[in-house]
Amino acid sequence: xxxxxxxxxxxxxxxxxxxxxxxxxxxxxxxxxxxxxxxxxxxxxxxxxxxxxxxxxxxxxxxxxxxxxxxxxxxxxxxxxxxxxxxxxxxxxxxxxxxxxxxxxxxxxx
Numbered sequence: 554x555x556x557x558x559x560x561x562x563x564x565x566x567x568x569x570x571x572x573x574x575x576x577x578x579x580x581x582x583x584x585x586x587x588x589x590x591x592x593x594x595x596x597x598x599x600x601x602x603x604x605x606x607x608x609x610x611x612x613x614x615x616x617x618x619x620x621x622x623x624x625x626x627x628x629x630x631x632x633x634x635x636x637x638x639x640x641x642x643x644x645x646x647x648x649x650x651x652x653x654x655x656x657x658x659x660x661x662x663x
Contacts, residue, residue: 559571583596584598587614599649609621633656
């Protein structure tokens with residue numbers, strides 16, 4: 554599997570994150586940490602997109618989200634993402650991923 558797709562919900566848009574739960578096996582098990590980053594020595598993943606500089610993060614295994622997700626608010630806004638749109642994560646190399654947006658909803662007017 555070279556890529557995964559995650560459908561966004563209203564909650565994902567509101568809270569600027571998305572859950573990786575069904576897709577944890579897509580990532581190296583060493584990149585999944587506990588609830589506190591300092592408690593674990595986990596492998597950091599490199600995430601990037603055309604709009605966002607490279608981000609280095611692990612996965613918060615207690616919530617199944619990327620621990621570093623502050624960039625997502627800008628990413629969601631830039632792409633005008635809404636519930637039912639999708640995030641595509643492509644594996645480029647070991648530990649390196651590209652994050653893309655896939656619009657499934659018609660563009661909003663206004």
